[in-house]
Amino acid sequence: MQPYPDICPCQINPTAETADAPLSYRDCCKPYHDAFYNDEIDKADGTKAETAERLMRTRYSAFVLVKPEYIVKTTVPAQQGLLDFDAIESWAKETHWAGLEIVEHTPKLGKRHAQVEFKAYFNAKDNTVDLAEKIQAHHELSTFVKVKSKANQDALWYFLDPTVAMTVSQKQPCICGSGEKFKRCCGGYL
Ligand SMILES: [Zn+2]
Numbered sequence: 115m116q117p118y119p120d121i122c123p124c125q126i127n128p129t130a131e132t133a134d135a136p137l138s139y140r141d142c143c144k145p146y147h148d149a150f151y152n153d154e155i156d157k158a159d160g161t162k163a164e165t166a167e168r169l170m171r172t173r174y175s176a177f178v179l180v181k182p183e184y185i186v187k188t189t190v191p192a193q194q195g196l197l198d199f200d201a202i203e204s205w206a207k208e209t210h211w212a213g214l215e216i217v218e219h220t221p222k223l224g225k226r227h228a229q230v231e232f233k234a235y236f237n238a239k240d241n242t243v244d245l246a247e248k249i250q251a252h253h254e255l256s257t258f259v260k261v262k263s264k265a266n267q268d269a270l271w272y273f274l275d276p277t278v279a280m281t282v283s284q285k286q287p288c289i290c291g292s293g294e295k296f297k298r299c300c301g302g303y304l
């Protein structure tokens with residue numbers, strides 16, 4: 115077992131001049147990761163992400179700490195079986211993560227969606243002379259959907275993965291279980 119990092123991976127940002135003291139992993143993403151690992155997420159007392167930004171942060175930390183199970187379980191349930199677990203795990207392991215910057219959080223988009231624009235920094239492996247040029251960023255706009263869980267009435271946020279090919283047609287019920295047509299719901303973001 116590797117020791118827990120003092121500073122949560124999602125709190126390390128190579129570009130921000132943040133005045134706040136960064137949170138430790140124990141006080142930041144760990145309770146969320148633990149809740150999923152213990153399968154407590156469907157219980158009322160399980161720690162779950164209150165916002166899409168919170169979920170985004172815990173997913174970034176899960177990549178850094180190589181917790182592919184968390185990445186899978188926080189993706190919308192209809193896509194979970196279509197994810198390539200081994201590819202997620204090796205990508206997490208092979209990437210030299212360098213920090214997360216939340217560019218913009220749109221907490222409410224229609225009835226049940228939210229978006230987070232972020233930059234996930236990583237060290238490129240090439241032998242560039244200039245050190246500053248070695249840090250690169252994945253700049254992405256991710257969409258999240260709120261889904262009611264089976265076991266309790268609380269809705270949970272899930273990541274909508276646009277890279278997963280879905281075989282649902284535009285007129286079929288949405289993959290998130292909202293009861294709306296796919297095209298009027300998550301289809302607009304996939
Ligand atoms: Zn964190």
Ligand SMILES: [Zn+2]
Pocket residue numbers: 259288289290291292299300301
């Ligand atoms: Zn939907």
